[in-house]
Amino acid sequence: MLDERKLAVLRAVVEDFVNTNEPVGSKALADRHRLGVSPATIRNDMVALEEDGYITQPHTSAGRVPTDKGYRLFVDRLSSVKPLSSAERRAIESFLTGAVDLDEIVARTVRLLSQLTRQVAIVQYPSLTRSSVQHVELIPLGAQRVMMVVITNTGRVEQRVIDGLGETKETAVNDLRGMLNRAISGLHLGEVPGAVEDLPSQVPPEQRQMAVSVLSVLLESLVERREEKIVLAGTANLAAVDFTASLRDVLEALEENMVLIRLLGEAKDPSMLTVRIGAENFHEGLRSTSVVSADYGVGNQSLAKIGVVGPTRMDYPGTMGAVRAVARYIGQILAGQ
Amino acid sequence: MLDERKLAVLRAVVEDFVNTNEPVGSKALADRHRLGVSPATIRNDMVALEEDGYITQPHTSAGRVPTDKGYRLFVDRLSSVKPLSSAERRAIESFLTGAVDLDEIVARTVRLLSQLTRQVAIVQYPSLTRSSVQHVELIPLGAQRVMMVVITNTGRVEQRVIDGLGETKETAVNDLRGMLNRAISGLHLGEVPGAVEDLPSQVPPEQRQMAVSVLSVLLESLVERREEKIVLAGTANLAAVDFTASLRDVLEALEENMVLIRLLGEAKDPSMLTVRIGAENFHEGLRSTSVVSADYGVGNQSLAKIGVVGPTRMDYPGTMGAVRAVARYIGQILAGQ
DNA sequence: TCCTGGCACTCCATGGTCCTCAGTGCTAAT
DNA sequence: ATTAGCACTGAGGACCATGGAGTGCCAGGA
Secondary structure, eight states, X not given: OOOHHHHHHHHHHHHHHHHHOSOBOHHHHHHHSOOSSOHHHHHHHHHHHHHTTSEEOSSTTSOBEEOHHHHHHIIIIIOOOOOOOHHHHHHHHHHHTTOOSHHHHHHHHHHHHHHHHTSEEEEEOOOSTTOBEEXXXXXEETTXXXXXXXXXXXXXXXXXXXXXXXXXXXXXXXXXXXXXXXXXXTOXXXXXXXXXXXXXXXXXXXXXXXXXXXXXXXXXIIIITTTOOEEEEOGGGGGGSOOSSOXXXXXXXXXOHHHHHHHHHTOSSTTSOEEEEGGGSSSGGGTTEEEEEEEEEEXXXXXXXXXXXXXXXXXXXXXXXXXXXXXXXXXXXXXXX | XXXXXXXXXXXXXXXXXXXXXXXXXXXXXXXXXXXXXXXXXXXXXXXXXXXXXXXXXXXXXXXXXXXXXXXXXXXXXXXOOOOOOHHHHHHHHHHHTTOOSHHHHHHHHHXXXXXXXXXXXXXXXXXXXXXXXXXXXEEEETTTXXXXXXXXXXXXXXXXXXXXXXXXXXXXXXXXXXXXXXXXXXXXXXXXXXXXXXXXXXXXXXXXXXXXXHHHHHHIIIIITTTOOEEEEOGGGGGGXXXXXOHHHHXXXXXXXXXXXHHHHTOSSTTSOEEEEGGXXXXXXXXXXXXXXXXXXXXXXXXXXXXXXXXXXXXXHHHHHHHHHHHHHHHHHXXXX
């Protein structure tokens, strides 16, 4: 069983290993931390911790290194999220003020987060799923084509060119625009398909083909691509880390949008910090990394996630603090927009 | 002076070094290439080449390695751009067909280029500078705000929310939209500032403030941010390379948008391939990389650039071939849109 | 005059040996 | 239960010898 002191030893091992990146021995522990016992006692505790799988030795006659399970216990029970320093708070404010549009908010956020944590930061664009339609615009481009622009209440804009409509009259486009907006503005995106279902039957037959084309593109753009956009920054910070897996594998994983989406997607409890450690990640190339992620949104409505990817050997309290703070801050910015 | 044979030796040194990543010696050269002379003769030529600074020895009793100057001569006079294999041509076609909008074209292009070259690819969005206004749309968002969408003939869409207009009437917005489109659609972006100069004087005084706000945002979005968007892919390919500079420096440089823009921007002769080798790059962190870049556009109008960043020790003919082919292909796609 | 074979030389890379030392597990004493 | 003491282990660094790839130079040959 793990008594108080063994837990203290584990905490000390994690902290020292994160700092030094070297296996930590019993003597070093006794020196640096006030555990009140001798190295020999610590050694006994270490044997117990090793038997339970929380720490391991790279080889005999080396110090101990935390296992994934050890980090997990550390995160769950032995550490608390570290609040940001006031300097860091100021950095956040100065970084995010003055962003003119959603693209810029996201771009700045991801850079900010990577600089705060000195790791790779990931930011997902606000999801379309939970947002609602603010306005749909149809803009004739020449005689054959129409551009559709959908604006959501989260500031996100989707645009598409719709082609091959045959001859389209300006007035017909205007009619359709009006009809569309009456039908769906203010609705949540999930409600859009139902709301437009019987729209084609309401337009004059000679315009029906155009209406159908426009609607199919509309549905496609809202439903199919909804979680797609993700931005990342700070890959340079990976160069400093020596991974057990190859750096190449990690970089490759990070270039796959689908991987990133799943990585952020697997949070259990929304509005909470989620930490996935080492082998808890589904992706092969990320077995030696940890992911700290959080939801952001306005009010208690979650719009999307942000996260940080780094070596399992990371400063969890600090990283968690930064992720949480940035997530909250984005929420405020978006609410203010 | 450099006679034919010395040039042949230099070419052989570059080719072998690119293949093997090891200093190449006189004997190996004589074996692998049909130079028709003995190793001793090659050695003499190498001494000459070294005196002129085209190759160098990592240490005595090692083979020779090309210098930046050597690569430069190789690129300028000793190699020709390698046409793509038919498999590669097919890859390009299948990769780019089916892209629905500009974002997707760019995203696919950059992945394609990085896969073809196995290096880091950079793609710049079509510049606004040389494109012309297709349509300007003003969309009221609630009573106080207006969204402006500018669509260019290259498929690029800029959008901005304009805030703090006070009470804006729907009809006033419509009037302004019509006036704007009459004034600037079809114009090159460079001509826009002149064309809208006296527009405020033409609107009724009570709407003048709104008009001024909208115009200032319009000019700002077109002029100030024009070259900003750049996308990159394939950083994982850097992991395989051992740089003399640190990998971190290279990754950091590649995360700076401004650096990338300058990197692509410094082409001398548009519509041609540009190669910058090693120290020819202005940026510290990129001293051990080479950049191959090219313009793309429709007709003979250059819209923006694409490029590849890799180690100076790269397959120049192959990389140049891929960059040129992809640049041409994007041109076609954009023209067809 | 240019090329080539021969030769002595240089220096890196490889691998073996030895040694140090941090850290361990175990035992006996407190 | 804790601790001091001690023998043991294995990684890593220093040192050295060796092999070999590659060189520069020179003298002889086309």
